[in-house]
Amino acid sequence: MSATPSTTYRLLTVNNAPARAKLLIGRVTANLADQYSIEHVGNCLSKDEVKDKVTELNPDIISLTIQCCASMWTPEESAEMHAIAREVKPEIKVHAIPQGLQVREGPDAIVAHLSEALPKLLA
Incomplete structure (x- = not known):
């Protein structure tokens, strides 16, 4: 029986x-x-909401997820959004899903990627 995460x-x-x-x-x-x-x-x-949402919701992690849409986050956009989040909360943990992963491999690849990446981020 696993312990419940505290x-x-x-x-x-x-x-x-x-x-x-x-x-x-x-x-x-x-x-x-x-x-x-x-x-x-x-x-x-969008990036225009990042500052206010980080201030309002006080998250521990911000994940920049990208989907099969016309406007996907580039590495530069991801870096800019991470910087905005860190201005509000310097200790926030940040992660960006590789650009185009959703398009190339679909939603299961996103889930697999985050399931592997988040434990490393939180360690």
């Missing part, structure tokens, strides 16, 4: 498809539930 990490996503972000993060949190308690506290539709 710390809950608050996760904020930046995704222009918020319903899909919520669904995929739900799958990731289920995959990691025996190790981590992760609460998806909200989503930003």
Whole structure:
């Protein structure tokens, strides 16, 4: 029997498809539930919302998720959003899914990527 994780990490996503972000993060949190308690506290539709959402929701992690849409986050955009989040909360943990992963390999690849990346980020 596994012990229940004692710390809950608050996760904020930046995704222009918020319903899909919520669904995929739900799958990731289920995959990691025996190790981590992760609460998806909200989503930003664009970089313009990052500062206010980090201030309002006080997340521990910001994950820049990208989906199969016309506007995907480039590495430069990801870096800019990470910098904005760190201005508000310097200790925030940040992660960007590799650009184009959703398009190339689909949603299961996003879930697998985050299921592997988040434990490394939180270690």
